[in-house]
Amino acid sequence: MNKNQQPTRKYTGLFGVICSGLLIGAPLISTRVVAQQPTSQVNPCPSIYYEEPHNNRVVVPQGCPPNAFTRKLQAEGRLPVVPPTLPPSEMPLGVGGEAPDSDTLALNPCPGIYYEEPYNTRNVVPPGCPPNAMTQQLLVQGIPPESAVLARPPMIAIEPPPSEEQQPPSAEISLANGMVEITLVNDTGANITYEVIGDTPPRSLEGQSEVTLQDLAAPVTVTFFREDGGLLEVTPEPSRKEGVMQLTFNETTDLGEDKNTVRIQDDGTVMLN
Numbered sequence: 001m002n003k004n005q006q007p008t009r010k011y012t013g014l015f016g017v018i019c020s021g022l023l024i025g026a027p028l029i030s031t032r033v034v035a036q037q038p039t040s041q042v043n044p045c046p047s048i049y050y051e052e053p054h055n056n057r058v059v060v061p062q063g064c065p066p067n068a069f070t071r072k073l074q075a076e077g078r079l080p081v082v083p084p085t086l087p088p089s090e091m092p093l094g095v096g097g098e099a100p101d102s103d104t105l106a107l108n109p110c111p112g113i114y115y116e117e118p119y120n121t122r123n124v125v126p127p128g129c130p131p132n133a134m135t136q137q138l139l140v141q142g143i144p145p146e147s148a149v150l151a152r153p154p155m156i157a158i159e160p161p162p163s164e165e166q167q168p169p170s171a172e173i174s175l176a177n178g179m180v181e182i183t184l185v186n187d188t189g190a191n192i193t194y195e196v197i198g199d200t201p202p203r204s205l206e207g208q209s210e211v212t213l214q215d216l217a218a219p220v221t222v223t224f225f226r227e228d229g230g231l232l233e234v235t236p237e238p239s240r241k242e243g244v245m246q247l248t249f250n251e252t253t254d255l256g257e258d259k260n261t262v263r264i265q266d267d268g269t270v271m272l273n
Contacts, residue, residue, distance in 0.1 A: 044061055044063065044064065045060060045061065045063075045064035045065065049064065049067050050065075050067050054067070054069075055067045055068045055069065056068050056069050056072075057069055059073065059079070110125060110126065110128070110129035110130065114129065114132050115130075115132050117253060118230065119132075120132045120133045120134065121133050121134050121229070121230055121231050121253060121255070122134060122228060122229035122230055123229065124138065133255050134229065136255075137255060137258065167271065169269045169270055169271060170236050170262075170270050170271060170272040171236040171237075171238050171245070171270040172238065172268050172269055172270060173238040173239075173243065173244070173245050173264070173268045173270065174238075174242045174243065174268055175218055175242070175243050175266075175268050176242045176243025176244075177243075178217060178218055178266065179215060179216065179217055179218070179243055180216050180217075180218055180220060180243050180244070180245065180264055181212065181213065181214050181215070181216070181243055181244045181245070182212070182213045182216060182220075182222065182245050182246070182247060182264075183210055183211070183212045183213075183244075183245070183246045183247070184205055184210060184211050184212075184213065184222075184224075184247050184249070185210040185246060185247065185248045185249065186205045186206065186207055186208065186209055186210065186249050187208065187248060187249060187250050188207050188208075188226065188230070188232070188249055188250060188251045189207045189208070189251070190207050190226045190227060190228040190230060190251075191204050191205065191206055191207060191226075191227040191228075192204070192205045192207075192224050192225065192226055192227065192232070192249055193205075193224065193225055193227055194222060194223065194224040195222070195223050195224075196213060196216060196220065196221070196222050197220075197221040197222070197223065198221075199216065199220070200213075204227070216264075218264050218265065218266045218268070219263065219264060219265045219266050220263070220264050221261065221262070221263045221264075222247075222261070222262050222263075223260060223261050224249070224260060224261075224262075225260055230251060231251070231252045231253060231254070231255065231257070231258040232249050232250070232251070232252065232258055232259055232260065233249070233250045233251070233252035233254075233257045233258070233259070234247055234248070234249055234250075234259040234262065234272055235247070235248045235250070236262065236270050236272065238270075245264070245270070247262060259272045259273065260273065261273045
């Protein structure tokens with residue numbers, strides 16, 4: 001009886017050792033399996049690239065949608081334009097949760113700077129944008145805005161309308177045997193291009209300087225404009241001396257005060273337009 005029980009106890013003890021080993025090793029196996037599982041993929045285009053201050057300071061990695069700083073360097077030709085390689089599902093979100101390539105982060109074709117001084121009265125807005133003061137002025141004068149870049153072209157002399165439709169004269173002078181002498185005084189900081197229609201070619205008058213135009217036979221028309229595209233306020237000042245007048249140019253931001261032409265008629269009437 002004892003002989004039969006001895007092998008049984010041996011096998012029972014061996015089975016217990018094996019089971020105990022399995023129970024002890026199970027957590028280790030589980031831990032090793034978990035440790036070998038692949039970690040989540042790191043986002044190559046994190047949203048921080050599209051948040052301030054990084055949006056305007058840091059270049060995004062190649063393959064990511066460009067942020068504001070990257071687009072600026074691309075526009076200047078300092079970086080190649082590389083289309084993003086990430087699928088839409090992996091595009092990082094920008095500030096507010098929008099995608100970096102959405103319309104909210106696209107370049108504004110009509111930036112507000114076009115409607116602020118001094119650009120409001122100097123620059124023509126791009127096609128499709130609401131007109132600013134400069135664009136509206138060109139439209140009123142019948143000049144296509146797309147033909148102007150930064151400065152207005154010389155104004156074309158226009159014959160005055162019939163007397164019953166004339167505006168009130170800006171000044172009157174006494175002519176000297178039908179002749180007049182005009183002194184142009186540029187009190188602005190910009191150069192002014194002027195032309196005596198039929199007498200002189202276009203000439204440039206530097207800022208804070210003056211020039212005298214002599215022996216002009218009335219009627220006479222003088223056109224002028226600021227070369228930086230700004231507005232001009234013109235003040236006619238007839239002299240006590242016969243046939244002499246001074247035109248003083250000053251800067252203005254009032255579109256209604258902007259003048260580009262002076263005409264002295266054969267009766268001494270001075271008209272500003």
